Amino acid sequence: MTIADPSPQSTRLPFNIAALVFVRERGIIVLWVLLLIFFAIYDHPYFASVSNFLLILNAASLTAVFAAGVGIGAISGTLDLSVAGVAAFSSVVAGKLIILGYPVWLALIAGMSVGILAGFVNGLITRRGLNPLVVTIGTLSMLSGLAAVVADGYTIPGLSKLTFMGTARYFGIPAHVYIVTVVYLIGTIFLTKTRDGIRLVAVGGNPEAVRRVGINSARYQLLGFVLCGACSALGGLMTAALVTEASPQANPGSIFEALTAVALSGVSLGGGRGSLPKVFVGAAILATISNGLTIAGVPPYWATVTTGVLLISALVIDRTLTRTISERLVVMSGHISHPKKP
Amino acid sequence: MTTPALNLSNIELHYGFVRALDSVNFHVNPGEIVGLLGDNGAGKSTLLKVMSGAHRPTTGKIEVNGRELHFHTPKDASDAGIQMVYQDLSLVEAQDIATNLQLGREQLRPFPFNLFGIVDHGAMQRSSAAQLDRLGVRTAPMTRPVEMLSGGQRQVIAISRAAVRVMEGNKTGHNGIILLDEPTAALGYEQTRLVEGLILKMAQEGIAIVLVTHNLPLCFKVADRIVVLNRGRKVADVRKNDTDNDSVVGWITGAKAAEVTA
Numbered sequence: 001m002t003i004a005d006p007s008p009q010s011t012r013l014p015f016n017i018a019a020l021v022f023v024r025e026r027g028i029i030v031l032w033v034l035l036l037i038f039f040a041i042y043d044h045p046y047f048a049s050v051s052n053f054l055l056i057l058n059a060a061s062l063t064a065v066f067a068a069g070v071g072i073g074a075i076s077g078t079l080d081l082s083v084a085g086v087a088a089f090s091s092v093v094a095g096k097l098i099i100l101g102y103p104v105w106l107a108l109i110a111g112m113s114v115g116i117l118a119g120f121v122n123g124l125i126t127r128r129g130l131n132p133l134v135v136t137i138g139t140l141s142m143l144s145g146l147a148a149v150v151a152d153g154y155t156i157p158g159l160s161k162l163t164f165m166g167t168a169r170y171f172g173i174p175a176h177v178y179i180v181t182v183v184y185l186i187g188t189i190f191l192t193k194t195r196d197g198i199r200l201v202a203v204g205g206n207p208e209a210v211r212r213v214g215i216n217s218a219r220y221q222l223l224g225f226v227l228c229g230a231c232s233a234l235g236g237l238m239t240a241a242l243v244t245e246a247s248p249q250a251n252p253g254s255i256f257e258a259l260t261a262v263a264l265s266g267v268s269l270g271g272g273r274g275s276l277p278k279v280f281v282g283a284a285i286l287a288t289i290s291n292g293l294t295i296a297g298v299p300p301y302w303a304t305v306t307t308g309v310l311l312i313s314a315l316v317i318d319r320t321l322t323r324t325i326s327e328r329l330v331v332m333s334g335h336i337s338h339p340k341k342p
Numbered sequence: 343m344t345t346p347a348l349n350l351s352n353i354e355l356h357y358g359f360v361r362a363l364d365s366v367n368f369h370v371n372p373g374e375i376v377g378l379l380g381d382n383g384a385g386k387s388t389l390l391k392v393m394s395g396a397h398r399p400t401t402g403k404i405e406v407n408g409r410e411l412h413f414h415t416p417k418d419a420s421d422a423g424i425q426m427v428y429q430d431l432s433l434v435e436a437q438d439i440a441t442n443l444q445l446g447r448e449q450l451r452p453f454p455f456n457l458f459g460i461v462d463h464g465a466m467q468r469s470s471a472a473q474l475d476r477l478g479v480r481t482a483p484m485t486r487p488v489e490m491l492s493g494g495q496r497q498v499i500a501i502s503r504a505a506v507r508v509m510e511g512n513k514t515g516h517n518g519i520i521l522l523d524e525p526t527a528a529l530g531y532e533q534t535r536l537v538e539g540l541i542l543k544m545a546q547e548g549i550a551i552v553l554v555t556h557n558l559p560l561c562f563k564v565a566d567r568i569v570v571l572n573r574g575r576k577v578a579d580v581r582k583n584d585t586d587n588d589s590v591v592g593w594i595t596g597a598k599a600a601e602v603t604a
């Protein structure tokens with residue numbers, strides 16, 4: 001006896017649904033390409049060059065690193081808003097150590113460690129059943145306060161020892177682009193190819209289901225916070241390296257840009273869904289718009305307006321597509337429910 | 343007489359002052375399908391939770407394949423070859439069939455990739471397909487996300503996963519026990535038929551099955567024996583062929599006197 005669906009449709013999606021799924025899954029990439037083409041024509045001949053493309057990637061890198069943290073957090077089912085505080089605190093810790101004469105590698109490890117620790121603490125507190133938004137807003141203000149304490153309230157200047165991971169270029173490619181490439185490569189492999197990564201995504205989608213097969217869901221939720229903390233710290237260190245100083249002031253702009261990139265990429269803020277490469281494309285779109293409009297001589301605030309419009313349209317389109325797809329699928333399974341008996 | 347796969351004797355369970363189960367005796371044999379019926383609040387889910395280790399009874403004895411066991415957690419029950427399938431929330435919607443089937447026992451790529459926990463998606467898809475084949479289930483490609491499946495297909499996947507786990511984790515000397523709590527509650531006619539076929543197939547494989555349902559036609563179609571609870575007490579335990587719809591309804595509503603024949 002075979003428990004088979006009586007409908008042949010069940011093994012292959014009809015073309016129109018497959019097309020809608022494609023638009024939902026790949027639309028963001030198409031959008032980026034369209035933007036690149038648009039600006040290449042609009043800003044001719046200043047936009048379409050290798051060096052300008054590298055500028056865009058470089059500008060996207062910082063946002064992309066923060067967005068990787070926020071994105072991994074969101075995929076694992078939490079929203080960590082402490083990103084900017086963690087970034088400020090780790091950069092100040094590393095900066096202080098460098099000023100005190102400790103070796104750069106030690107300072108960087110210390111900076112990364114406090115970020116990871118912050119993520120761990122966020123995760124542990126949230127485990128008590130508290131709302132992650134509120135908890136991480138709390139740690140955000142706590143950490144930026146602590147950063148000011150460490151830095152005596154002032155920006156720590158003279159961190160030229162960090163330029164190797166700031167303004168430096170290798171083979172003509174900015175240091176940040178290398179860093180972001182490594183982060184996204186490792187992150188993507190982790191989320192899609194490793195057991196822990198796949199479970200992390202699963203926990204974001206349905207913690208109860210994961211618990212029921214005997215996996216400790218809470219451990220993976222904690223891991224989401226830790227990875228977000230690590231990315232935030234890295235972003236903080238990259239920022240310090242870029243401007244060769246460490247500011248204890250948390251920059252709220254970083255979290256908003258990161259969130260925009262994440263939402264643009266279609267990562268569900270409810271968890272369980274999303275892909276890192278698309279988060280990068282989200283960050284790249286923000287940088288492309290700002291770059292393209294600047295070249296065209298459009299005042300920078302228009303870039304902000306455009307970004308907002310894009311974000312909201314992306315959400316609306318995504319929602320519409322998802323609804324249409326599931327409606328079509330219901331119609332389809334309607335065929336399955338009433339097969340023609342031979 | 344065969345040793346029951348699962349045998350409960352004199353089970354009592356109190357929720358505070360509510361006595362949800364009142365000295366219930368219950369057993370299910372290997373390959374047997376027992377329909378567990380009762381009105382809302384009769385104690386069906388509570389009894390299933392005792393069997394699955396989610397609740398500890400206040401008093402009573404649980405034997406699996408003739409050996410007395412004490413379940414402290416659902417893991418103890420699942421180690422003893424008992425799997426519960428919940429009506430909802432058992433699959434990760436955005437992930438594909440293979441990932442859902444292998445969740446918690448993902449296969450890794452060979453050395454050195456296993457050191458990094460790199461999974462073998464191909465192997466996972468192949469074993470998923472083989473497992474579903476063995477159960478005679480053909481739904482959709484293994485790479486299809488669960489959210490794109492119909493309700494019946496999803497339920498079939500969730501139940502198959504439980505079946506695979508009891509069949510493969512078979513160090514227990516019996517064929518496993520599957521507990522189903524209203525597996526067809528949200529399903530239409532044809533979808534229910536999918537689940538029905540799978541239940542019969544699992545019984546053929548020797549798995550003992552406890553089926554909680556409000557769907558009497560389904561129960562009469564698949565069950566070998568019918569047990570009815572009424573306010574925490576067992577009021578009927580009869581072979582399906584020895585009873586009829588009206589009697590069962592009588593027991594469920596309390597209109598008919600208790601009868602334990604099986």
Ligand SMILES: Nc1ncnc2c1ncn2[C@@H]1O[C@H](COP(=O)(O)OP(=O)(O)OP(=O)(O)O)[C@@H](O)[C@H]1O
Pocket residue numbers: 357358360362380381382383384385386387388389
């Ligand atoms: N966690 C709980 N705490 C207190 N009382 C409970 C709890 N769970 C169930 N009960 C009570 O125990 C009794 C049996 O409930 P149970 O859920 O087992 O019924 P059921 O037969 O599964 O009903 P249904 O058909 O509605 O699912 C009911 O009176 C219910 O109110």
Ligand SMILES: [Mg+2]
Pocket residue numbers: 386387388
């Ligand atoms: Mg119930």
